[in-house]
Amino acid sequence: MTGQGVSRGGKYIVSLIIAGILLCPGWSKNGIAVAGQNAYLSVFQEEQGTPADGETSKHHTLLAGEPVHTVFMGKTINVPAMDRARVTAVSLGGVFYFPKQGETSFTPIGAFYLKRVWAESRTRNVISIFVNDLEYDKSFGNVELVTRFDNNTLPFGQKEVVNNIEIKSSDTIWGTMIASIGPGLRYKVAPYQVDNDLRLQLLGRVGYFYADRTSDTGPNLVLPPDTMLYGVKLRGRYDGMRRNLLELPHTGMAAGFDVDYMHRDKWADFGTIPDAFFSKGDTRNYLQVNGYIMGVGGIPGLSEKNRIFFSFHGGLTPKKSADRYNAISLSGGPFPGESDDLCRPDYPGAMFNQVLVSNYALLALEYRRELAFFLYLRLRETLIWAERAAVTDTNRFLFKSSSGAATTIGLDSGFFWNSALYLGYSWDSGFIRNGKSGSSLILTWSKAF
Numbered sequence: 001m002t003g004q005g006v007s008r009g010g011k012y013i014v015s016l017i018i019a020g021i022l023l024c025p026g027w028s029k030n031g032i033a034v035a036g037q038n039a040y041l042s043v044f045q046e047e048q049g050t051p052a053d054g055e056t057s058k059h060h061t062l063l064a065g066e067p068v069h070t071v072f073m074g075k076t077i078n079v080p081a082m083d084r085a086r087v088t089a090v091s092l093g094g095v096f097y098f099p100k101q102g103e104t105s106f107t108p109i110g111a112f113y114l115k116r117v118w119a120e121s122r123t124r125n126v127i128s129i130f131v132n133d134l135e136y137d138k139s140f141g142n143v144e145l146v147t148r149f150d151n152n153t154l155p156f157g158q159k160e161v162v163n164n165i166e167i168k169s170s171d172t173i174w175g176t177m178i179a180s181i182g183p184g185l186r187y188k189v190a191p192y193q194v195d196n197d198l199r200l201q202l203l204g205r206v207g208y209f210y211a212d213r214t215s216d217t218g219p220n221l222v223l224p225p226d227t228m229l230y231g232v233k234l235r236g237r238y239d240g241m242r243r244n245l246l247e248l249p250h251t252g253m254a255a256g257f258d259v260d261y262m263h264r265d266k267w268a269d270f271g272t273i274p275d276a277f278f279s280k281g282d283t284r285n286y287l288q289v290n291g292y293i294m295g296v297g298g299i300p301g302l303s304e305k306n307r308i309f310f311s312f313h314g315g316l317t318p319k320k321s322a323d324r325y326n327a328i329s330l331s332g333g334p335f336p337g338e339s340d341d342l343c344r345p346d347y348p349g350a351m352f353n354q355v356l357v358s359n360y361a362l363l364a365l366e367y368r369r370e371l372a373f374f375l376y377l378r379l380r381e382t383l384i385w386a387e388r389a390a391v392t393d394t395n396r397f398l399f400k401s402s403s404g405a406a407t408t409i410g411l412d413s414g415f416f417w418n419s420a421l422y423l424g425y426s427w428d429s430g431f432i433r434n435g436k437s438g439s440s441l442i443l444t445w446s447k448a449f
Contacts (some may be wrong), residue, residue, distance in 0.1 A: 059303045061250060062373050064243040065193065070373065084194045085117035086206025093193060093422075093444030095332060101351055101432065102166035104158065109444055117194055124340055130154050135340075142187055146201050148180040152443040157214040158353060160324075160391035167391045174325060178207030180233065190332065191242050191252070195339035199237040206230060209264065222277070224270040224325065230439040231262035239339045241296060246412050246420055248337055248368070248376060249296040251310060256343050257291040262326070270323075272396050278323045288322035290314070290328065292343055305370040313345040313362045319387070322358035324397050327389055329364070330355040334422060334444050335380075335410075347384055348406045348426035349440035355432065358399045360386035376415035378424075384431055404431025419447035 010289040068079040093109040111128040123136045135151045153175035183200035189224040207229035210331060217223075234257075241252035267284040271277040294311035298304060315328045332350035336342050345362050347355065384406075387399040410424030422444045430437050 012424055028290070041387055059305055061304050061370055062245040063250060064247050066245070068245070068373075077367065085115075087113065087115040089113045089446055090449075091334070091444055091446040093334075093442065095349070095351075096441045097349065097351075098329045098439045098441070099164070099433075099436075101354065101438075102161040102164065104351060107332075107351055109442075117257065137184065137186075139186065142185055143183040144186050144201075146182055146203060148178075148185045148203065149178070151175065151177040153177060153352070154353070158214065159216075160389070160397070161354065162391050162434060168216040169221060170391050170397075171214045171216035172211055172221075172223060173214060174209070174211040174223075176207055176209050176229070178205055178229065180205045181411070188236070189240050191240070193242065195243075196239055196241070197237070199235070201233075201235045203233045203235065204231075205233055205262070211325070218272075220273040222270050222273060224264075224278075225266050227264050228268040229262055229264060231260060233261075234259040237339075237343075239342070241339075243371075244376075245373065245374065246414065248412060249294070250307065251297055253295040254339075254342050255291075255293040257289070258343065260288045260290075262286055262288075275371070278397075282320040282325050283326070286317060286326050288315065288317045288326070288328065290343070290345075292345075294342065307368040307370075309364075309366040309368060311362075311364045313343075315357075316359040319358060319399070322387075322399060324356065324389060327356035327358055328360065329353050329401075330357060330384075330386070333441065333442070347410045347431070348380070348382060348424070348442075349428045349438070350432055355386075356389035357386040358389070360384065362386075366371070375445060376412045378408070378410045378412065380408040380410070382408070386431075388431075390434070402431060402434075405429045406431070413447065416449060418449075419445060421445055 004247060037099040040426060065082050065084045067081045068077055071079050089112075091109065091113065095107045095109065096106075097105055113127050114123070114125045114127070116123050120140075121136070121138045122303050125135070126133045131152050131154070132150060138145045155173070157167060157171040157173050159166045161167070180203040182201060182203035187198045189196050189198050208226070209224075209229055211223040213223060237256040239254045241249045241254050244250040247338070263285050264283075267280050269277045269280050286339050290313070292311065292313040294309070296307055296309040299306045299308055317326065317328065326343070328365070329352075330345050330347045330350050331352055332346065332348055335346055336344045345360070347362060362382065362384045364380055364382045365377055368376055368378045370376055382402075383404065385403045388402040389397065390400045391397050406426050406428045408424055408426040412420050415421045422442070424442045425439065426442075427439050428437060432438060
């Protein structure tokens with residue numbers, strides 16, 4: 001979700017660029033970075049009482065929540081500070097795949113984002129109708145009562161893909177709804193922005209799982225029964241990162257982990273007849289562990305316009321207890337940057353809920369360049385190893401070791417109407433399409449209200 005990647009100054013940016021091209025066609029010869037950054041530096045340096053010679057003065061990247069006071073293409077821009085404790089936004093867009101993934105050439109993106117932080121409570125909600133993540137926490141000093149609800153209830157069948165071909169006989173409608181409640185501890189940490197804290201939470205969980213056949217479901221595929229779910233989650237989060245004007249991580253580190261234990265109350269053997277069953281004894285209870293660590297900072301000898309970012313995500317499920325319905329899902333979509341989204345493992349170009357793994361390790365390294373105070377270029381390399389779910393043409397479900405790499409080039413920019421854009425192109429070496437390389441193009445638009 002990119003709802004927090006929205007800048008108050010965004011509504012001025014593109015109109016100024018268009019006006020500059022029409023009124024001063026030669027401005028772009030020196031590049032956006034020169035036109036925008038040098039103008040900003042002049043104002044910033046004058047405010048700091050330092051010479052605006054562009055050489056001896058230090059560049060300052062505008063940070064999230066800061067007011068904008070700058071001159072761009074001869075026009076003065078003054079935008080007040082943004083209240084990051086009150087964010088309402090919508091994110092829309094989509095991902096195109098070249099070639100198709102199975103029979104899918106396009107996946108839409110759409111979500112509503114709501115965040116409120118008050119003195120003694122907070123709420124954070126991502127709503128997209130069939131997939132939602134809702135949380136409300138009530139604080140008593142550093143102690144909190146945490147309440148959560150999440151669901152993944154897509155109303156249409158989900159087919160597995162092998163050798164980039166959809167296996168129709170694997171088509172199944174299935175989903176989960178889970179409510180969680182429990183105590184937590186929260187401490188504010190440097191740099192003491194609204195999203196900087198250290199959290200430890202222990203949550204009891206109650207939910208429901210269902211699975212239904214479709215007209216394409218193979219006759220030899222036995223589905224698990226609908227059942228109540230009972231479990232416990234230990235969750236830890238640390239976010240010490242400061243973000244820039246477009247809410248991209250600018251400096252600092254973050255880390256977190258989730259330890260999940262789940263019991264399926266009414267359970268049975270399931271899988272394919274006659275010899276590819278998941279046994280009730282192996283899969284009724286399962287343990288799953290996920291974790292991540294990431295950091296971002298400057299490059300020695302270069303200005304603050306240049307940033308280097310790394311992240312590592314990893315997870316495991318004991319092999320005997322891993323199945324289609326509890327596997328870890330690797331997603332594509334916008335890169336995570338918002339504090340509560342950092343735990344999401346993102347592999348560029350992957351379809352939602354399509355890449356299922358039991359164990360995985362994902363490493364990303366990114367170089368980012370500030371072209372203007374509202375415009376950023378990013379180059380990212382992502383490496384992955386995983387025990388990936390696969391389905392044979394006889395509908396047998398198994399996990400196979402797989403590895404791959406993805407290269408991404410992207411642009412983040414402010415846009416009209418207090419909004420932001422992300423455009424990114426990714427090339428995958430073959431992890432997504434079972435050994436066949438491919439590409440994807442993503443475009444998202446996020447607007448704050």
